[in-house]
Amino acid sequence: MDRENNSIKLAQWYNQVEKSGLKAFNTITNKTQLNYRTVLNYFNNRSTNASTESFNAKIKAFRAQFRGVKNLEFFLFRLTNIFA
Known part of the structure; x- marks a missing residue:
C-alpha cells in the first residue's frame, strides 16, 4: 500500500472513532492526530522506536x-x- 492510501485509511478510522462517540478513545485519537506521520511510517516501513x-x-x-x-x-x- 502506498502512503496516500494509508493516510486515507487512517483518516477513515479516525472518523469512525469520532462518530462512535466513545470517550475512551479520546486519548488515542489525540495522540494519533498529533503523530500521524510516525504512525504512517510504521505501516510504510514497518519501523518502530x-x-x-x-x-x-x-x-x-x-x-x-x-x-x-x-x-x-x-x-x-x-x-x-x-x-x-
Missing part, C-alpha cells in the same frame, strides 16, 4: 539502581561501558 524505548528503560533502571546521578560525566562513562 521500540529499540530506543528499550534503551531508555535500561537507562532509567540503571539510574534508579544508584538512586540518582551526582556526577554526570561518570554516569555517561558507566553507560558507555555497560551498554555500548
Whole structure:
C-alpha cells in the first residue's frame, strides 16, 4: 500500500472513532492526530522506536539502581561501558 492510501485509511478510522462517540478513545485519537506521520511510517516501513524505548528503560533502571546521578560525566562513562 502506498502512503496516500494509508493516510486515507487512517483518516477513515479516525472518523469512525469520532462518530462512535466513545470517550475512551479520546486519548488515542489525540495522540494519533498529533503523530500521524510516525504512525504512517510504521505501516510504510514497518519501523518502530521500540529499540530506543528499550534503551531508555535500561537507562532509567540503571539510574534508579544508584538512586540518582551526582556526577554526570561518570554516569555517561558507566553507560558507555555497560551498554555500548
